[in-house]
Amino acid sequence: MRRIALGVSYHGRVYDGWQSQPSGNTVQDKLERALAQFTTLASVDTLCAGRTDAGVHGLMQVVHFDCPLQRPDTAWVRGTNRFLPPDIAVQWAREVPPGFHARASATGRRYAYVLLESPVRPSVDNGQVGWVFRPLDGAAMQQAANTLLGEHDFTSFRASACQAPSPVKDMRRIDITRRGAYWRFEFEASAFLHHMIRNVMGCLVAIGTGNRPPQWMAEVLAAKSRDAAAPTFAPDGLYFLGPVYDPSWNLPDRTPAFDWLP
Structure with a gap:
């Protein structure tokens, strides 16, 4: 089993926040559905660094999930984005040690x-x-x-x-x-x-x-x-803007959208 971390950006205006809801209209719902389609697994459960409310945007939400499949980092990005709507995009992917936790490891x-x-x-x-x-x-x-x-x-x-x-x-x-x-x-x-x-x-x-x-x-x-x-x-x-992690995790701390934001 491998642990994968993703950096995700999204325009939150049309979504009911980050956290999964029965409506299925949340960023987490869209991401997990895309990951399941890409991996062909029955389901992929993600844990995030911090939940956002309806209408709030994310420049670098960080999530992690466990998966038995091995894929190059670029494949996780391009393959998942293929199944995501245009206002949500995976910006980067990294395989991380099993001790990493998107929420608990954030300082x-x-x-x-x-x-x-x-x-x-x-x-x-x-x-x-x-x-x-x-x-x-x-x-x-x-x-x-x-x-x-x-x-x-x-x-x-x-x-x-x-x-x-x-x-x-x-x-x-x-x-x-x-x-x-x-x-x-x-x-x-x-x-x-x-x-x-x-x-x-x-x-x-x-x-x-x-x-x-x-x-x-x-x-x-x-x-x-x-x-x-x-x-x-x-x-x-x-x-x-995203979580703060110890540099030892070797994760990006920004995405290109940081340069766009006024």
Whole structure:
């Protein structure tokens, strides 16, 4: 039995998130169906590095599965992609040691949120970016974001349906940059709670537009109550950049889509 790791990218707008559901309309469902068709096995069960919600995109979701078949890395990529829809693609494949686990071996996760600041709603990038029509104050947002760095109880940013055993996470980095009308918010943490980034984004936008002062973020964090935070922001501009692994696993840490993302 061999263990195979795959890096998968996808446009999440038309899917019901990552995790398999009875509808069959999830990224995991499409991937496992394609793997079964390629391998001609009855089924192939995958485990992922981090689940994404409906409408959220993935630049490098990492999965692993066990399979008795031997194939070259390029065959896993091209053969699986043959059976995938055009908005999902395997970017790379590696045979990994049996001790590797896509989720448990990850030491962190990375996300980006892309936000369009414009008086006019998105058009060609509809579904790929969030949108705000008021001007944003980058310095105020970065000041507020810095409040979240370090290990904290993130209950205020946790969805009621979150199944994580603990709300305590280590936020390692939040970088806010701008290119033209597009803002990019990049997050790295030990792990994230359900809707955590979208709830943080709601607060950052409230601060960026001047509806709240930067100091408000500390009050929200300290409250440990979802009612204290802003409404959950749209999923459209959220991208799972991928997990962080120890270099000893010798896995890619990015895909070509990283260079496309604003």
